[in-house]
Amino acid sequence: EIVLTQSPATLSLSPGERATLSCRASQSVTTQLAWFQQKPGQAPRLLIYLASYRATGIPARFSGSGSGTDFTLTISSLEPEDSAVYYCQQRINWPLTFGGGTKVEIK
């Protein structure tokens, strides 16, 4: 099973600041990685797939990068509505696995 480790656990930033979230895989997933955003009481929403492709309707301030074992989700300029938990997920091997999540708090 591929383990995904996300860091930091919590990120507290002000509006307009840049957020950098990390996801590290226990073995290579090439670019078979997605990022999801989940707000309290809501279902997850797909942000990024194939490591760097934005899903339909996702604002350009969200970007993904990386390949192999190290991946980054960047929010270039935080908006208040970006307060959420962000999860990475790999799709190269069964079982599919998610990271433990990074909580982004807006000051």
Next chain:
Amino acid sequence: EVQLLESGGELAQPGGSLRLSCADSEFTFSSHAMSWVRQAQGKGLEWVSSITKGGDFIYYADSVKGRFTISRDNSKNTLYLQMNSLKVEDTAVYYCAKDLPDLDWFGFWGQGTLVTVSS
């Protein structure tokens, strides 16, 4: 707009059974792989099971293998999860997720249905 509506979640006893359903509003249901993902209160996301668009390939997490069965009825645009031999640790919100068109990513999610396993 894609709408996925889960139902069937309720209180069940350990050892009991439940059947979850996920109804898709779109007629393209049969063209997409589907999955179940669960989330215990205050915890992260856990993939449970997936089924290909024709139902010919099925995958399970080890934690549910032998107890849960995923299936689909493409004529009814509905996904199912039969849950047997329920355990307390199966308590969670269960989401159905639909892959993007021609891409194996969870592009669309339902709002979830709560399963509580307790005596």
